[in-house]
Amino acid sequence: MKRWTLALGALMISGAALAQKSASDGIAEYRAMLADGNPAELYEAKGEDLWKKKRGPKNVSLEKCDLGKGPGVVKGAFVELPRHFADTNKVQDLESRLVTCMETLQGFNGAEIAKTAYGRGEQANVTALATWIAAESRGMKFNLPQGNTQEQVMYEVGKRLFFMRSGPHDFSCASCHGEDGKRIRLQDLPNLTKNPGDGIGFAAWPAYRVSNGQMWSMQLRLNDCYRQQRFPYPHFGSDATVALGVYMGVNAKGAENIAPAIKR
Amino acid sequence: MKKQTKYIAVAAAVGVAALVAGCSSLPSSAELDKMTADITKASFRDQGQAKVDRLVLDDANLECMKADVAGKPMDEKTAKAIEAANFASIKWPAGGQYIGDWKEGEKIAQSGRGMTWSDAAGSENGGNCYNCHQISKQEISFGTLGPSLYNYGKIRGVSNLYAPESAAVIQYTWGKIWNSRAYSACSQMPRAGHKGVLTEQQVKHIMALLLDPKSPVNQ
Numbered sequence: 001m002k003r004w005t006l007a008l009g010a011l012m013i014s015g016a017a018l019a020q021k022s023a024s025d026g027i028a029e030y031r032a033m034l035a036d037g038n039p040a041e042l043y044e045a046k047g048e049d050l051w052k053k054k055r056g057p058k059n060v061s062l063e064k065c066d067l068g069k070g071p072g073v074v075k076g077a078f079v080e081l082p083r084h085f086a087d088t089n090k091v092q093d094l095e096s097r098l099v100t101c102m103e104t105l106q107g108f109n110g111a112e113i114a115k116t117a118y119g120r121g122e123q124a125n126v127t128a129l130a131t132w133i134a135a136e137s138r139g140m141k142f143n144l145p146q147g148n149t150q151e152q153v154m155y156e157v158g159k160r161l162f163f164m165r166s167g168p169h170d171f172s173c174a175s176c177h178g179e180d181g182k183r184i185r186l187q188d189l190p191n192l193t194k195n196p197g198d199g200i201g202f203a204a205w206p207a208y209r210v211s212n213g214q215m216w217s218m219q220l221r222l223n224d225c226y227r228q229q230r231f232p233y234p235h236f237g238s239d240a241t242v243a244l245g246v247y248m249g250v251n252a253k254g255a256e257n258i259a260p261a262i263k264r
Numbered sequence: 265m266k267k268q269t270k271y272i273a274v275a276a277a278v279g280v281a282a283l284v285a286g287c288s289s290l291p292s293s294a295e296l297d298k299m300t301a302d303i304t305k306a307s308f309r310d311q312g313q314a315k316v317d318r319l320v321l322d323d324a325n326l327e328c329m330k331a332d333v334a335g336k337p338m339d340e341k342t343a344k345a346i347e348a349a350n351f352a353s354i355k356w357p358a359g360g361q362y363i364g365d366w367k368e369g370e371k372i373a374q375s376g377r378g379m380t381w382s383d384a385a386g387s388e389n390g391g392n393c394y395n396c397h398q399i400s401k402q403e404i405s406f407g408t409l410g411p412s413l414y415n416y417g418k419i420r421g422v423s424n425l426y427a428p429e430s431a432a433v434i435q436y437t438w439g440k441i442w443n444s445r446a447y448s449a450c451s452q453m454p455r456a457g458h459k460g461v462l463t464e465q466q467v468k469h470i471m472a473l474l475l476d477p478k479s480p481v482n483q
Contacts (some may be wrong), residue, residue, distance in 0.1 A: 152290050153299065163332035164293040165325040167318040168379050168461055169392070169454040174332060176409065184395050184407045210381075231377045232318055233311035240307030 030213045040131055040208040041213045047132025050125050056106025065101035067094070067133065068145075078137035079257050082245045084148040091154045091243045094130050094239030095219050102126075113235040118220045121237075127217045134259035141256055142203060144249045151246065154239075158247025161240055162193070167230040173244070175229075177201075187264070192248050197256030204246040209259040214223035215260070218245060297330075314381035322331050324350060328450035343449040351446035353458055354439050361442040362434050362471050363425055369473030373399055376479050379461065391470055394453065395451070399473065400480040410453060417480040425475065437474060439469050 002178040051062045051074070067077035068085070082093040088100055103110035108122060116123040146152055166253040176184055190196035196203075205218045216224075222241050226234050234241050308316050312380060321329065323386070325345045331338040363413025377383060396409035399416075420433045439446055442457030456462040460469070473479050 067282045105366065149290065153296065156290070156296045157300045157303055160297065160329070160333055161304065163329050164300075164304070164321070164331055166321055167314075170325060170452075171454070172329070172332075172457070175452050176333075176475035182407070182409050184409065185405045189409075189443075197338075227380050227382060230314060232308040232314045232316045233381055234308055239303040243303065 002027040005224060038208055038260070038262045040215060040262065043128045043131040044135045044260065050129050051132065056102065058105065058107035060105055062101055062105060065105060071195060074133055074136045076137055076140055078134045079140045080144055081240050083145050083148045084150050084247060091150050091242055093125055093218065093242045094133060096242060097218055098126050098129050099237060100237045113162060119214065121262045125208065127215055130217050131260045133258065134206055137257050138257060141254050142249060144246065144253065146250060154243045154246040155250050158243035161244055162247055169230050171229040173225065191252065195252050195255050196217045199261060200257035201251045203255045203257050204259055204261035206259055207263045215221055296309035309434065313385040314385070323446050324449065331450060338365055338449065346449040347446055350443045350458065354442045354446060355457060357464060357468065360385055362438055362468060362474060363467030364465060364472045366375060366476045366479035368474040369469035370400065372469055391462055391466070392455060402480060414481060417477065422475050423477055434475060437471060438467065441470055470476065
């Protein structure tokens with residue numbers, strides 16, 4: 001018993017020292033170990049299957065869906081989103097665009113999907129599709145188009161939203177993501193007001209989260225940031241979330257995409 | 265259902281496409297501010313205790329947002345006005361009783377709970393202190409968004425809480441926790457007392473954690 005206590009004590013001390021010395025190194029090592037078998041691969045496989053399968057009231061596949069580079073072009077689409085689409089005359093991110101395709105091509109009810117909780121029903125399918133589509137641009141560099149006025153407007157709106165302090169704690173996105181080299185507890189925080197580097201921030205999501213065993217899309221990532229900011233609930237695919245995507249995506253120009261990443 | 269219909273109607277009315285129709289150049293900064301406000305209104309809904317009224321910005325938050333977007337500090341006159349208004353709102357403790365129990369303060373400093381849409385309404389709020397500050401030496405999982413508060417009272421010469429020379433530091437610390445913007449117009453620190461995140465009693469406990477010579481913070 002005594003030996004156990006001693007051993008446990010020693011373990012806790014070394015664990016504590018380790019945590020202080022190199023929390024991020026440890027996490028990086030852990031990630032590297034897991035990356036060989038990132039569970040995101042399962043979602044990728046599911047997403048590819050969903051893309052090619054005939055589904056929905058119209059029983060057609062998504063293979064004619066235009067993600068910005070022409071109908072059916074998947075490779076390279078992810079690193080140029082969000083962007084303006086002529087058919088909807090809106091700036092859309094990957095997930096809201098997928099819902100448009102599911103509605104127009106397959107006959108699903110887009111508003112219903114937008115209202116569905118993350119991880120459930122067709123919303124879970126949108127996440128799997130986004131995971132596969134992101135993976136098809138793995139290793140490519142972010143290069144969002146900014147030629148269209150609406151794209152430029154959404155960048156400016158996204159920037160304003162990023163710095164909007166509100167709620168009972170006065171938090172904005174910039175409270176945590178406005179400076180280099182900061183942490184919350186032991187968690188490193190990327191500075192998202194500029195290019196934070198390859199595979200960091202916008203260039204990492206969708207990602208598989210080890211801590212809760214869930215695949216998180218960018219929309220869900222933003223949703224949980226807003227929850228922690230004590231803001232009200234952002235609608236799925238809302239202009240505010242898309243504008244933030246444009247702001248972060250344009251700032252990340254030249255960063256290499258590693259999505260779907262694996263996170264703590 | 266009713267709410268959903270309303271949201272769609274509003275979203276359509278303020279769609280970026282409608283706002284920039286006919287424009288081939290970027291709208292003015294003021295127009296972009298207006299668009300941001302409209303998009304914000306259309307993009308969020310109530311969930312649990314987190315209602316959309318949380319999106320109403322007070323003067324301090326509006327002016328700091330503008331300065332941050334512009335990437336330059338606000339003019340001194342505006343900053344001074346924000347600080348004065350926030351200072352005036354500070355509620356000082358009844359009977360000059362500033363100090364609670366540091367052990368309770370440590371618990372509050374550790375907790376990051378409260379006021380999200382997934383927290384039960386009315387549940388006790390934490391102070392979120394360790395998320396951003398080093399405080400005691402024992403807790404190694406601390407954030408770095410704010411300065412280290414280790415030895416906070418000791419460094420400031422507080423060896424006796426009741427000595428007259430301790431009064432100024434004690435008052436400043438209370439004011440800073442209650443309403444950080446009273447001393448720095450665009451401080452990123454939450455206004456724990458002013459915004460009702462922490463109660464007067466909780467602030468007293470945090471005060472003890474930082475200032476009591478017996479607190480581990482000052483060992």
